[in-house]
Amino acid sequence: MGERAYYWDSYTVAFAAEVVEATEMGGRPAVRLSQTYFYPTSGGQPHDTGRLKQREQTAHVVDVVVREADDAVLHILDGAIAPGAVTAEIDWPRRFDHMQQHTGQHVLSQSFIRVAEAETIGFHLSGQSVTIDLDRADLTAEEIHAAEQLANEVVAHNRPVQASEVAREAATSLPLRKLPPGHDDKLRLINIQGFDLTACGGTHVAGTAEVGLVKVLKTERRGAATRVEFVCGGRAVA
Helix, strand or coil: CCCEHHHCCCCCCEEEEEEEEEEEECCEEEEEECCECCCCCECCECCCCEEEEECCEEEEEEEEEECCCCCCEEEEECCCCCCEEEEEEECHHHHHHHHHHHHHHHHHHHHHHHHHCCCEEEEEECCCCEEEEECCCCCCHHHHHHHHHHHHHHHHCCCEEEEEEEEHHHHCCCCCCCCCCCCCCEEEEEEECCCEEEECCCCCCCEHHHHCCEEEEEEEEECCEEEEEEEEHHHHHC
C-alpha cells in the first residue's frame, strides 16, 4: 500500500500526515494515517513507538498493527485523536536498534549458509536479543565462530543495503535466500550488495557498517534445529 512510507525510507522519524480514520482496537483508541513511517509488528520485528500531535494535544503511539480485514496500518494510542492534520514523531533509538538487529540478522543468516549450509527457518527480535533457528542440529563450535567472523567482515566492508520491489513471477528467477509463501503480486526485496538477497518487509540500515558488530551469545539445540541467540550494534557493545 502507498501509505507505508517506511518500506522505502527507514530514516524519516518526523513527518506530517492526516488522520483519515479514528477507531478503536482492543478497547484502545486507534487511528489510520494518510501515510505512515511507523513500522507495525510483523515478520518477527516489533512495532515502532512515538507520538502524534494535533494542535495542543499529544497522544503516544503504544502499538502499531496491521488490520486483517483491509491490510491497513493502525496506530494504537494512549489517548484519542480526531480526524485531521497531525505531526508525528517516531522513537528513533528504538527504530535504529531494530534496524541494526534486523540487518545483522540478514548478514548472519547468509553467513551460516556460506559457512555451514545452514538455512534460517525462524527469526524473532525482542527487546533483549535476537534469535534465528537454523535447519541443522549438528552445528559445530568452529562453524558458529566462522559464521560470526564472516558476518563481522561483511559489516566492516560497509556493503550498501537497498530495497526494491519486483513482481513475484520475476522473483522466482532471482538468487533469493528465501521466497516467502503467499499470493502477493509484488515482493519487497532487501539486497546487501554482493552478499545477500531476500524478500523482507522490515526496516534496515543503509550500509552494513551501521550494524556495528554481530555477537553470538549462545546456541541451543531444538529438535532437528539449532537456535542461535545474538545481538548487534549498540546491544552488542553493551
